[in-house]
Amino acid sequence: MSESSWDLFATRHWEQKPGVTAAPGGQGTVDAQRAYAAMVQAARPFRAGTRFRALPDVRFLIDDGRIRAPGELLPGPHDTSPQQYAERLDKELQSPGRLLVVEQPLMLDHVLWGQVRSLVVPLWERVGYPVVPVVTELLLGERITQCRGLATQPLYSTLTWVLHGTVTATPQDSPAQAALTAEPGDVLHWPAGRPHQVRFGPRTLALRLLVPRDPRLLTAAVKDAVAKIVHEQERPGCVPYLPFPPSEAPAPPDVPELARMARLLHETTEGDRLDQALKAAWARRVSAAALEPAPDTRPSVPLKPGDRLRAASPVVRMPLDDGRTWLWAVDGHAFSVRGTLGERVLEQLHQGETPSVQQLSTLAGPGRETSVIALLEKLYTLRGVDVDRRENTV
Incomplete structure (x- = not known):
């Protein structure tokens, strides 16, 4: 899809009306065999039995319903x-x-994850990045109709890339609107709040993105962030048992343990830790194009002075309140950087050449070379840089 096509899609279709259009990059932008291999890998533990609250999650449906195991x-x-x-x-x-x-x-395969990220970034650049993570699904369908229940319709808008076969969406709330069919190389968009059925043709493989729209999802995200901070600072303990009626006349509040937790929650929402946590989450989200959970990082390896580096995944940078510290995020992972040295390193990396680790380390000045090397090794682990080649130099 060209730049003008993205502009047209964002202006006329996104969140306004269902539509089918040519997929960005054309057919083959998402590696179908790689997508299938990720499905096989995700299914491996489920072949032994049902798993609960595990990601990736695997569901198998037939005409009569879902097969649990x-x-x-x-x-x-x-x-x-x-x-x-x-x-x-x-x-x-x-x-x-x-x-x-x-x-x-996508969390299982960084290459596949990167392909999908490249698909959606041009759209997010036009309509804005989702504040809550997008739910991604790979679908293998065979002559079956899936009805997304009325209760879930307002939650998500959907983007479906067809890799093989056909996907047909039929509106349930607007009989006058015709069904839409997407074929290989097409993307099907369906806005939130529009009940519809989805029919998968023979031998269909598709990628579906569920983009959050319901405000309850935003509430849940903030609640989880607050709970994580509270649990990190709260002393280990158990939920108490209290006698009722109490042996002595109760003084308000009747349940002091709940009141104490309520005060802690209030202090957390008023404090700086929550602001910093939400900023870090937002930096990670932008760097991942909201495709979370992101794949694991690379194993940490020491870089050699002669290793030549090239910029890889983009680095998202956001300033913190103290004015001296920045949040850096790469591929869905965030860390903090102090001072301006990191900016000089990135500028050097993006000049189109492949500087060596030794050349970059001189940017810090005498005696501070290790700080640059540590930053470069962090960027390598997060896939912000790649090693172009190794030279036989000390």
């Missing part, structure tokens, strides 16, 4: 392609209609 019906190591997996299920499953849903699979 699909076991061998999930793709395994011998299902080397979506086609082979579909042919196996054609023989083993009585129900012709089926849908495999893997929620948050």
Whole structure:
């Protein structure tokens, strides 16, 4: 999708009306085989039994409903392609209609995650970055209709990239509106608050993004941030048991433990720690294009003086209140940097050349080379820089 096409989509379609348009970058921008491999990897522990509150999450649906413990019906190591997996299920499953849903699979594969991030960043640059993480799903469908319940319709707007097969969305609240069908190379957009059914054609593989819209999701995100701070500073203990009626006349409040926790919550919402936590979360979110949880970082390795570096993932930088400290975020991970040295390092990295670690370390001045090396190793771990090549120098 060209720049002008993105502008047109953001102006005429986004959050306004359902639509089908050519996918940005054309067909193949998202590696279909890589997407399927992520589904197989996510399904591996679920083949042994049901898991609860685990990410990635795996669901297997048929015409009659959901199979809670699909076991061998999930793709395994011998299902080397979506086609082979579909042919196996054609023989083993009585129900012709089926849908495999893997929620948050991108956290397993940084390359796949990066491909999807490249898809959505141009849209976020026009309409704004989501404040709450986007839910990503990979879908393998076979002649089945999925009805997204009325209770969940206001929560998310959806963007569905079709990699194979077809996806057809039919409105449930507007009989006059025709159904929309997306084919390989298309993206289907459906705004929040519009009840609809989704029909998956034969041998369909799709990527679906659920973009949060309901304010309850924002409330839950802030609540989780407050709870994390409280739990970090609260002494370990157990929920108490209290006699009732009390042996002595109770003084308000009747349950002092709850009142103490309420005061702690109030102090947390009024304090600086919550502001800093929310700023760090926002920096991580922008750097991840809201595709969270982000993949794990790379293993930490020492850089050699002759290693030549090139800029990789973009670094999101946000100033903190003290004026001397910055939040840096790369690929969904954040850390703090003091002073202006980091800015000089980034400027050098983005000049189009591949400076060596030794060259960059001189930016700090005599006696401070280790601070630059530590920063570069941190950026390498977070994939902010890549090693271009190694030279045989000390």
